[in-house]
Amino acid sequence: MAHYVVVGGGIVGLATARQLALDYPHATVTVLEKEDRVAAHQTGHNSGVIHAGVYYKPGSLKAVLCRAGAASMVEFCREQDIPYQVCGKLIVATSEAELPRLHALHERAVANELPARLIGPGAVRELEPDVSAVEALHVASTGIVDYRQVASRLADLVQKAGGTVRLGARVTGLQPDGQAVVVNTTIGAFRADYLVNCAGLHADRVARLAGLHPPARIVPFRGEYHSLRTSAEGLVRGLIYPVPDPRFPFLGVHLTRMIDGSVHAGPNAVLATAREGYSWGRFQARDVAEVATYPGLWRLARRHFRYGLTEVRRSLSRRRFAQSLARLVPAITADDIVPAGAGVRAQAIAPDGSLVDDFLILHARRQVHVLNAPSPAATSSLEIAKHIAAQLR
Ligand SMILES: Cc1cc2nc3c(=O)[nH]c(=O)nc-3n(C[C@H](O)[C@H](O)[C@H](O)COP(=O)(O)OP(=O)(O)OC[C@H]3O[C@@H](n4cnc5c(N)ncnc54)[C@H](O)[C@@H]3O)c2cc1C
Numbered sequence: 411m412a413h414y415v416v417v418g419g420g421i422v423g424l425a426t427a428r429q430l431a432l433d434y435p436h437a438t439v440t441v442l443e444k445e446d447r448v449a450a451h452q453t454g455h456n457s458g459v460i461h462a463g464v465y466y467k468p469g470s471l472k473a474v475l476c477r478a479g480a481a482s483m484v485e486f487c488r489e490q491d492i493p494y495q496v497c498g499k500l501i502v503a504t505s506e507a508e509l510p511r512l513h514a515l516h517e518r519a520v521a522n523e524l525p526a527r528l529i530g531p532g533a534v535r536e537l538e539p540d541v542s543a544v545e546a547l548h549v550a551s552t553g554i555v556d557y558r559q560v561a562s563r564l565a566d567l568v569q570k571a572g573g574t575v576r577l578g579a580r581v582t583g584l585q586p587d588g589q590a591v592v593v594n595t596t597i598g599a600f601r602a603d604y605l606v607n608c609a610g611l612h613a614d615r616v617a618r619l620a621g622l623h624p625p626a627r628i629v630p631f632r633g634e635y636h637s638l639r640t641s642a643e644g645l646v647r648g649l650i651y652p653v654p655d656p657r658f659p660f661l662g663v664h665l666t667r668m669i670d671g672s673v674h675a676g677p678n679a680v681l682a683t684a685r686e687g688y689s690w691g692r693f694q695a696r697d698v699a700e701v702a703t704y705p706g707l708w709r710l711a712r713r714h715f716r717y718g719l720t721e722v723r724r725s726l727s728r729r730r731f732a733q734s735l736a737r738l739v740p741a742i743t744a745d746d747i748v749p750a751g752a753g754v755r756a757q758a759i760a761p762d763g764s765l766v767d768d769f770l771i772l773h774a775r776r777q778v779h780v781l782n783a784p785s786p787a788a789t790s791s792l793e794i795a796k797h798i799a800a801q802l803r
Contacts (some may be wrong), residue, residue: 412437413440414802415602417591417616418441420453421791422783423608425576429795430606430802431571435539439573439604441565442595444580450611451686453788455753457666459485459649460494461555461570466503467659468521471769472786475797477522479790483560484553486792488572491610493669499649500534500551502543504737508653509545515653516547525550525749528742540645540739548549548769552649554669558789578732581609584619588777606801607779611685611756617772617779625705626758626766630685630697631660633677634725635750638665642746646673650738658717658765660755661785663724663734669687675742680725681718688752690725691774709763758782769794773801 412434416427419441427441445451460483463476487494503512512528524567526549534543544764565575576597584605594601603674609616614624638646653663660679667673681701684694699705711718724730732744758766770782771794778798787794 411802412603413601414439414604414606414633415600416495416594416606416608418608418610419445419448419561419575419584420451420608420610421561421564421788422448422610422780422794423606424448424561424568425795426606426608426798427573428564428571429799431568431573433799435571439568440461440579440595440600441568441570441573441575442600443575443577443578444596448565448575448577449558450798452756454558455563455688455751456557456785456788457664457677458554458556459666459788459789460496460555462524462526462549462551463522463786464515464519464526464547464549465654466522466565467767468518470767471505471797472790475769476786477524479786479793480551480553482792483555486556487560489792490563492555494553494555495649495669496551496553497653498550499654500538501543501547501549502534502541502738503545503653504542507589507709509783511653511656512547514544519547519549525791526593529649538647540724540741541650541696541739542552542738547633554649556669561698568745574705576795581616581651584616584621586771591777596696600708603776603794605777606798606802607777608783609793610774610783613752613756613779613781616756617699617723617781620779622772622774622779624779625701626760626770626781627705627706628685629701629759630682630687631679631755631757632682632687633660633755634752635676635730636673636747637750638742639746642742643673645739645741657704662733665735665738675731675747677753678721678724678731679755679769680721680753685754687754695739704759706761706763710759713763755784756782757784771798771801776802778802790797
């Protein structure tokens with residue numbers, strides 16, 4: 411009986427394990443997760459948005475898997491009785507200068523066959539009375555969900571299908587053994603006929619354990635959140651985004667009504683001093699050394715020095731953070747927001763300093779390595795899982 415081992419109990423690993431259990435009912439599936447719970451990292455620290463797929467280059471994996479993934483995610487939540495809402499979102503141009511970029515985004519949304527339309531300030535006010543906009547793009551198929559709940563349900567389904575989720579199992583080594591691979595972990599060794607690496611912030615390291623030379627390195631970018639005080643929550647009904655700067659893969663700080671009714675603002679994007687560096691105080695010498703000696707990062711830093719500096723300043727000043735939000739909703743002030751944790755994005759950077767834009771999924775013999783799965787990978791997870799299972803077929 412074939413044994414499939416999936417490294418990583420985030421949403422991508424769990425969705426993949428569940429898909430493998432569905433596709434190969436006679437095989438066994440084991441998920442190895444180093445933490446004491448699933449969804450401990452990116453999956454449990456994100457904005458909870460079911461992205462429609464506006465931003466991504468038509469035909470790219472992100473565009474294809476996000477659009478299909480949003481539909482699959484909604485279907486999954488409906489079937490599984492997990493709370494979700496398809497509330498739509500607004501991408502807001504706050505000055506004339508942003509209009510060409512907003513219109514380009516509209517064209518891209520149309521090319522990606524999404525229900526998106528440009529609306530004027532009057533229509534914007536009907537949807538979001540406190541937003542200041544010259545024009546906005548309304549995307550009807552965007553939604554919200556708690557991805558922790560989705561991940562935890564996927565883990566249950568893996569186990570119901572006869573699979574196993576082993577917590578506290580850090581993968582420390584991978585040794586070829588004939589056709590198979592021996593997976594050494596902190597709780598013992600597992601023999602895998604097939605291996606899938608979904609280790610998120612550590613995916614490049616796990617690939618190196620397998621003897622691969624990944625074409626890009628994971629660089630951790632922290633995204634910090636604030637939440638609106640209850641007294642200010644009424645200023646935001648749904649999801650309000652700025653027009654993003656196309657040079658960066660991050661969407662800019664936005665306002666998100668979460669599925670529990672609270673309103674989150676963020677995330678920004680600062681270089682983290684540890685792969686799991688959720689605050690400025692968290693420092694890992696190995697992680698910093700790896701980043702500091704990577705020529706790709708220095709090339710990126712040279713190109714985007716000013717952008718990086720602005721992000722750091724905003725990270726250190728609640729007033730600046732509030733000012734960014736006030737561009738979208740002028741009534742928001744620094745007194746309306748309180749810090750609300752952070753997430754760390756696993757962003758792959760190529761040696762030439764370019765950010766790997768698309769999902770990067772490498773297929774080696776009897777192995778698949780997910781080497782770049784930043785946003786919208788939570789949205790796309792059920793479709794990424796099908797893509798991986800197909801590669802192993
Ligand atoms: C701030 C932020 C906001 C985001 N917002 C959104 C959003 O609104 N919508 C959206 O679709 N996406 C969003 N994303 C992206 C989304 O969260 C991620 O793309 C997705 O969660 C990636 O899932 P994953 O399973 O690949 O990674 P992770 O959730 O990070 O899981 C990887 C797992 O591997 C484990 N692991 C690592 N190394 C080992 C090892 N050696 N042995 C065993 N286990 C190991 C880790 O402990 C971890 O649990 C956001 C991300 C961030 C950080």
